[in-house]
Amino acid sequence: MSYITLNRANYYHNLDILSQKAGDKSKIMAVLKDNAYGHGIEIMAGFAKDFGITKVAVKNLSEALAIHHLFEEVLILADQSCFQVFAQNISMSVHSYELLQKLPKDMPIHLNVDTGMRRDGVGLDEVQKCLQYILKHKLNLKGVFTHYRSSDDLNSEFYWQRELFAKVKSEVRYFVEKNSLSMPKFHSCNSSSLLRSEMFDEDYARCGIATFGYCAIDPLLGLFDLRPVMTLWAERLSSRYIKKGEKVGYGGVYESPKSQIVSTYDIGYGDGFFRYDGLGELAFCDGKTVIGRLSMDSLCVEGEDEKIRLIPCAQELAEFFKTISYDVLSKLSTSIKRVEESF
Numbered sequence: 355m356s357y358i359t360l361n362r363a364n365y366y367h368n369l370d371i372l373s374q375k376a377g378d379k380s381k382i383m384a385v386l387k388d389n390a391y392g393h394g395i396e397i398m399a400g401f402a403k404d405f406g407i408t409k410v411a412v413k414n415l416s417e418a419l420a421i422h423h424l425f426e427e428v429l430i431l432a433d434q435s436c437f438q439v440f441a442q443n444i445s446m447s448v449h450s451y452e453l454l455q456k457l458p459k460d461m462p463i464h465l466n467v468d469t470g471m472r473r474d475g476v477g478l479d480e481v482q483k484c485l486q487y488i489l490k491h492k493l494n495l496k497g498v499f500t501h502y503r504s505s506d507d508l509n510s511e512f513y514w515q516r517e518l519f520a521k522v523k524s525e526v527r528y529f530v531e532k533n534s535l536s537m538p539k540f541h542s543c544n545s546s547s548l549l550r551s552e553m554f555d556e557d558y559a560r561c562g563i564a565t566f567g568y569c570a571i572d573p574l575l576g577l578f579d580l581r582p583v584m585t586l587w588a589e590r591l592s593s594r595y596i597k598k599g600e601k602v603g604y605g606g607v608y609e610s611p612k613s614q615i616v617s618t619y620d621i622g623y624g625d626g627f628f629r630y631d632g633l634g635e636l637a638f639c640d641g642k643t644v645i646g647r648l649s650m651d652s653l654c655v656e657g658e659d660e661k662i663r664l665i666p667c668a669q670e671l672a673e674f675f676k677t678i679s680y681d682v683l684s685k686l687s688t689s690i691k692r693v694e695e696s697f
């Protein structure tokens with residue numbers, strides 16, 4: 355059976371790099387959304403807690419409920435269906451004034467302000483209105499944040515949005531002090547924006563992909579020794595001897611250029627792996643390449659190894675499929691067993 359092993363030491367190593375950048379581990383909000391980018395939310399939450407992480411972000415309420423007993427703060431990033439206070443350490447991201455108006459008194463919230471991404475968040479011209487509403491209806495404003503649209507890229511957009519967020523921070527601070535509210539936490543950086551920051555001075559950074567060992571930041575913005583946490587293993591189902599000129603798999607798109615042993619392994623697109631159509635060369639770890647089309651439950655590779663590693667090569671796979679490592683990792687089926695790597 356295919357399975358995933360998770361390397362605790364590598365996760366700690368990546369968190370150390372990010373904590374150093376941020377100043378301290380208390381300044382890292384570990385992003386565990388989407389089943390911890392496919393790694394398995396419960397195991398990764400345990401690792402994060404053991405490392406000393408106190409704040410995490412998740413996708414929705416069900417992820418929050420699964421792990422909130424481990425942390426001081428759990429921020430829900432993308433769930434618009436939660437209109438009830440579940441626990442004081444579960445906060446909701448508020449992406450619009452409309453949503454704000456549906457939330458009950460005492461609801462812990464982080465207000466998302468759109469500083470240029472134009473995806474979500476309240477407008478710069480709506481911040482006052484939101485603060486007034488929060489004050490009047492006694493919502494618990496725990497944080498104010500924004501998200502950068504180009505933190506991986508070598509251009510000045512990051513600085514432009516950061517300037518706008520600095521103005522938001524002043525506006526919020528002024529309002530909060532004037533009305534004797536408690537000061538919310540300010541946060542804007544994801545992994546890449548923290549890594550490219552020279553002087554990080556916010557309350558914390560929301561880090562996902564780099565904690566798992568990947569980052570697509572432009573190399574001119576810095577090179578970082580991040581180590582993949584996940585290894586995805588597939589086990590051999592069967593092997594056969596293929597003669598030169600024989601075709602392998604659906605459509606017979608692969609014609610063997612030589613006599614060789616080909617084995618079939620138990621991962622396919624039904625497991626959340628990308629479907630490869632057999633065209634071009636899909637290379638992955640340990641110098642191996644996929645032979646013919648990928649099936650729903652299996653793929654073929656030269657040789658007779660009992661098991662093969664398909665990840666850590668999320669970056670290479672992402673490039674082949676013209677996508678990003680986040681996509682390769684987060685799609686992996688929840689039914690694949692995840693275990694801590696043992697030595």
Ligand SMILES: *Cc1c(COP(=O)(O)O)cnc(C)c1O
Binds near residue numbers: 543560562
């Ligand atoms: C996913 C997400 C993050 C984490 O981004 P990485 O690039 O994985 O570090 C941070 N903030 C928000 C709002 C997100 O949705």
